[in-house]
Amino acid sequence: MNPKKITIQDIADCANVSKSTVSRVLNNTTPVNDKKREAVLKAVKDLDFEPNSLASGLAGGNSMIIGVQTQKIGSPFYDLVTRGVIHCLTDTRYSPILVDGVWDKEIELKGIDTLLRRQIDGLIIIGGDIEKEQLLHLAAKKPLLLVGREVEGLQDRCLYVDNFDIGYQATKFLIELGHRQIVHITGIKSHQDSVRRLNGYLHALEEAKIPYDADLVYEGAFDGPSGVKAIDTVISRGKKFTAVFAANDMSAFGARLALYRHGIDVPDEVSLIGIDDQTEAPYMTPPMTSVRQPAFQMGVAAGNAMLDLLMNKEFELPKPSVQISVRESTAKVEK
Amino acid sequence: MNPKKITIQDIADCANVSKSTVSRVLNNTTPVNDKKREAVLKAVKDLDFEPNSLASGLAGGNSMIIGVQTQKIGSPFYDLVTRGVIHCLTDTRYSPILVDGVWDKEIELKGIDTLLRRQIDGLIIIGGDIEKEQLLHLAAKKPLLLVGREVEGLQDRCLYVDNFDIGYQATKFLIELGHRQIVHITGIKSHQDSVRRLNGYLHALEEAKIPYDADLVYEGAFDGPSGVKAIDTVISRGKKFTAVFAANDMSAFGARLALYRHGIDVPDEVSLIGIDDQTEAPYMTPPMTSVRQPAFQMGVAAGNAMLDLLMNKEFELPKPSVQISVRESTAKVEK
DNA sequence: CGGCGTCTTGAAACCGTTTTCATAAATATA
DNA sequence: TATATTTATGAAAACGGTTTCAAGACGCCG
Numbered sequence: 001m002n003p004k005k006i007t008i009q010d011i012a013d014c015a016n017v018s019k020s021t022v023s024r025v026l027n028n029t030t031p032v033n034d035k036k037r038e039a040v041l042k043a044v045k046d047l048d049f050e051p052n053s054l055a056s057g058l059a060g061g062n063s064m065i066i067g068v069q070t071q072k073i074g075s076p077f078y079d080l081v082t083r084g085v086i087h088c089l090t091d092t093r094y095s096p097i098l099v100d101g102v103w104d105k106e107i108e109l110k111g112i113d114t115l116l117r118r119q120i121d122g123l124i125i126i127g128g129d130i131e132k133e134q135l136l137h138l139a140a141k142k143p144l145l146l147v148g149r150e151v152e153g154l155q156d157r158c159l160y161v162d163n164f165d166i167g168y169q170a171t172k173f174l175i176e177l178g179h180r181q182i183v184h185i186t187g188i189k190s191h192q193d194s195v196r197r198l199n200g201y202l203h204a205l206e207e208a209k210i211p212y213d214a215d216l217v218y219e220g221a222f223d224g225p226s227g228v229k230a231i232d233t234v235i236s237r238g239k240k241f242t243a244v245f246a247a248n249d250m251s252a253f254g255a256r257l258a259l260y261r262h263g264i265d266v267p268d269e270v271s272l273i274g275i276d277d278q279t280e281a282p283y284m285t286p287p288m289t290s291v292r293q294p295a296f297q298m299g300v301a302a303g304n305a306m307l308d309l310l311m312n313k314e315f316e317l318p319k320p321s322v323q324i325s326v327r328e329s330t331a332k333v334e335k
Numbered sequence: 336m337n338p339k340k341i342t343i344q345d346i347a348d349c350a351n352v353s354k355s356t357v358s359r360v361l362n363n364t365t366p367v368n369d370k371k372r373e374a375v376l377k378a379v380k381d382l383d384f385e386p387n388s389l390a391s392g393l394a395g396g397n398s399m400i401i402g403v404q405t406q407k408i409g410s411p412f413y414d415l416v417t418r419g420v421i422h423c424l425t426d427t428r429y430s431p432i433l434v435d436g437v438w439d440k441e442i443e444l445k446g447i448d449t450l451l452r453r454q455i456d457g458l459i460i461i462g463g464d465i466e467k468e469q470l471l472h473l474a475a476k477k478p479l480l481l482v483g484r485e486v487e488g489l490q491d492r493c494l495y496v497d498n499f500d501i502g503y504q505a506t507k508f509l510i511e512l513g514h515r516q517i518v519h520i521t522g523i524k525s526h527q528d529s530v531r532r533l534n535g536y537l538h539a540l541e542e543a544k545i546p547y548d549a550d551l552v553y554e555g556a557f558d559g560p561s562g563v564k565a566i567d568t569v570i571s572r573g574k575k576f577t578a579v580f581a582a583n584d585m586s587a588f589g590a591r592l593a594l595y596r597h598g599i600d601v602p603d604e605v606s607l608i609g610i611d612d613q614t615e616a617p618y619m620t621p622p623m624t625s626v627r628q629p630a631f632q633m634g635v636a637a638g639n640a641m642l643d644l645l646m647n648k649e650f651e652l653p654k655p656s657v658q659i660s661v662r663e664s665t666a667k668v669e670k
Numbered sequence: 671c672g673g674c675g676t677c678t679t680g681a682a683a684c685c686g687t688t689t690t691c692a693t694a695a696a697t698a699t700a
Numbered sequence: 701t702a703t704a705t706t707t708a709t710g711a712a713a714a715c716g717g718t719t720t721c722a723a724g725a726c727g728c729c730g
Binding site for chain 1: 677678679680681682684685686687
């Protein structure tokens, strides 16, 4: 299976120079006589030489690998960020290694360990539950960037959207359309994000002097089935409502289906807004209004920031702004 | 940033044994005196030692990395396969490195090169356009698995669904519901898959003695906008049709939206079937019928097969079966 | 023409492991 | 009890690069 590996030594022999010179030519680290340089280059071509990254990583001290930890592979938002990172790293000399933390502190730490063993040059953690102290400790030994988290003491390393604001804006948007009975389907309550979005919702209600009704809030799980269940439950509670704000698009899709089942028209009877602005949102019937998070761009930004960080360049993480993609699932409330 | 790396030598010193013994303890490769073993283990704990994978990869000859090449990160099917692979590798000693080939022969080869440089122990290529000869050549030097491709000479290394059959089954399903004017929105025509699905469609028509009408076929691009355009186009051609078979769910979603815009009821006036059975399909209104490809499971299967392959165990790739998730976007044709 | 700084180059040390090899100790065999 | 095996262990040689170091070649100046 392995015919025989060509090493830098073979090139050296073939080009009648020393290993050192070959290395120098390959990395452009020191000027080399043109004739020798070309001899080396020719030998590289002729022998079809591929440098061994493990060896150069070991010798040079940098693996050219960036560790990326995501959560529950398959979640629209986190996947999209991850894709952004990977996309950004393509065409650089760095490669990403992915680990999934599945929102479980212990597994996350194990994953980080794996990455550290692999001598990653930098680490991008997307979401997750790892404690502040551990992150600080980690940041002390590896270039670290956090996406979708806000950690005290690491502000300049955090790239996140203001989830409170997302919840607030979405709710306010509905209120301004005249809605006052607004169902909120929350995310998984152990996630910071869910709580912040809920708080944003509460704040918007308060600001509009709309009394809070616990029966209108349902604890979902960021997925379709919980969206369905949410609507079924609220209806079975005998509650009237004219709008639904779901903590992400998947649960909004679930809600959409449940409303359809109950023969409730969207948006004539009930308005519906989600979060994420997934690719599919514009293709719902009617096209669904959603709060857009620039997830992919955030991934790219994190990737670029990491590259800068690794080159000791100044960098600044953008503060992504939240926009509502207004479509046809939301409408003014009928009087 | 790097206080001081603990190496195997430090452990050896601390435990009063040689490096060799430490290595042996760590890898359980040779029996070691219990006392020494424990001394080593204690030292590892005390000093918080993390072995350097680059070094062990170099010395031991296996990097414990599996290269995964996917195409156009963000495509539902390919992403899902990739996720399956990654999921399967979690909790093994292997880590995945991802590269995106973006369906471009040259970029794909460059990506493979990167992976080879990194001394991957195995390679899983999902989709892509790399020529048969190159793949054979590749398979000769690295354990190789192909997902979503069928390559002569590497049959036992290929995991794919029969795309002809998918096209055939989907079309036949519609025909059996009584449809005879069936629009087909194809995928990107340079992809093998698209052509096979189209051929399956043609075959089903032929079998049912339905004359082929080129005006009912629209070349799409596996995405939402092309689905919309397809319907608009066919309608503008003045064509009557009672069913639409889209080459994937995203284009089916586009078609769904276009039908909605044109005030055409699904499924009363037009039936709609897609391929992929994306997470979102059951939440369309009405829930969409789709041909299910077990993409995630295929990824897992590929991962497992790779693990077997690496341990020189026998393995067999499943021949994934195609099922139609029948929902409410398809109905018997009205007489 | 001798001395000095610069530039190019090869030899050798190093990166942190694994693995081979030889040796010393322990056990089994005769 | 002497000899043949087996076992545990350390020293040293890989693995395939990068980087330090010193030396040789070269040009420049006085």
